[in-house]
Amino acid sequence: MTTLIATYPALTALADTLSGLPLHEVPAGTTLFREHEACAGFPLLLQGEVRVSRNTSQGRTLELYRVVPGELCLVSSSALFAQTALSAQGVTTRDTQLALLPPAAFRHALADTAFRDFVLGLFAERMADLTALIEAVAFQRLDQRLAAALLGHGSPIKTTHQALADELGTVREIVTRLLHRFEREGWLALSRESIDVRDPTALRALANGTASTA
Structure with missing residues (x-):
């Protein structure tokens, strides 16, 4: 419980609610929840990471x-606010430790001002992130989005073409084609499940729309 409150200070007044919550150790690659299922509770992460995604009608993620x-x-x-089914799926990307606040406990916790303000504040931040994502998907070229996805991770980047395709909501073949184009430009070097960024300035210019791979 002490670790939960240290990670989520807004829960300080809810010690009694948290006292009986078990901690779950979840390995990487585990599906925590699925689209169209009922929400089992509000996840409180102590370690690890969860990737939340949605499947498209074309079968992409x-x-x-x-x-x-x-x-x-x-x-x-x-889903808990509206008491509706989940609209996306969540999969752990790393070994993860978490507690799950049951739906009834979540609704009870919202009566606490600090917790309610915390939830609504992060809710607003997430909505801003999703708005930016919608804008990128609707208006930004895929090569720009791929260039942006390769920045800020250092080098080499340990990833796969499929993982990048999933992140961008496209198919692996298109990502592979673009990566090979970037490699021909001398911006990066490709190897198995690794990308060595050679010219981050050029990638940044493309991501910002001030350069082109044409």
Whole structure:
């Protein structure tokens, strides 16, 4: 309980509610919740990360956001607010430790001003993130989005073409084609499940719309 409150200070007044919550150790790659299922509770992460995504009608997966310790899962909270089914799925990307606040306990906790303000504040932040995602998907070219996805992770980047495709909501073949184009430009070097960024300035210019791979 002490660790939960340290990670989520807004829960300080809810010690009695938290006292009986078990901690769950969840390995990487575990599906925590699925689209169209009932929400089992409000996840409180202490370690690890959860990737929240939605499947498209074309069978692709679009990443919406990721949840790390101290943050909120918008999909879970909105389902609990409205008492509706989940609108996306959540999968752990790393070994994860979490507690699950049951629906009834979540609704009871909302009576506490600090917790309610915390939830609504993070809810607003997540909505801003999703608005930016919608804008990127609707108006930004895929090569720009891919360039942006490769920045800010250092080098080399340990990932796969499929993982990048899932993050961008497209198919692996298109990502592979773009990565090979970037490699021909000398911006990066590709190897198995690894990308060595050679020219982050060029990638940043493309991501900002001030350069083109044409």
